[in-house]
Amino acid sequence: MAPDTKRGFRNDLAVAIMLVAAGLAISGVSLARIYAGKPAQMAQATQPLQASPPETQNKPAESKPGGERPTTPAPEPARPDAEAQKAGAQPALPPAPAEKTAAPIQQR
Numbered sequence: 276m277a278p279d280t281k282r283g284f285r286n287d288l289a290v291a292i293m294l295v296a297a298g299l300a301i302s303g304v305s306l307a308r309i310y311a312g313k314p315a316q317m318a319q320a321t322q323p324l325q326a327s328p329p330e331t332q333n334k335p336a337e338s339k340p341g342g343e344r345p346t347t348p349a350p351e352p353a354r355p356d357a358e359a360q361k362a363g364a365q366p367a368l369p370p371a372p373a374e375k376t377a378a379p380i381q382q383r
Contacts, residue, residue: 355364 355366360366
């Protein structure tokens with residue numbers, strides 16, 4: 276090797292060694308700051324479960340004789356059956372529209 280190439284190789288090697296040393300130093304400083312910082316704290320998202328539920332929730336609901344009943348009439352079907360239509364019952368909804376069809380495709 277010529278002396279100029281040896282000098283260039285040594286300079287390149289010296290720069291590479293300095294860059295590796297700088298990278299290791301930065302990594303060491305970063306790790307030291309991580310370990311020296313406050314420990315991470317965890318937040319609890321939900322309340323802890325209760326040891327036992329209250330006594331009022333364990334009993335079934337009391338049944339009362341003569342309790343309240345709904346006063347509104349039961350809902351009727353949208354389409355009454357055939358016998359009801361013969362008797363004059365009107366459907367709640369208009370008849371569904373027929374599907375649109377295109378002209379048949381001509382075979383060649």
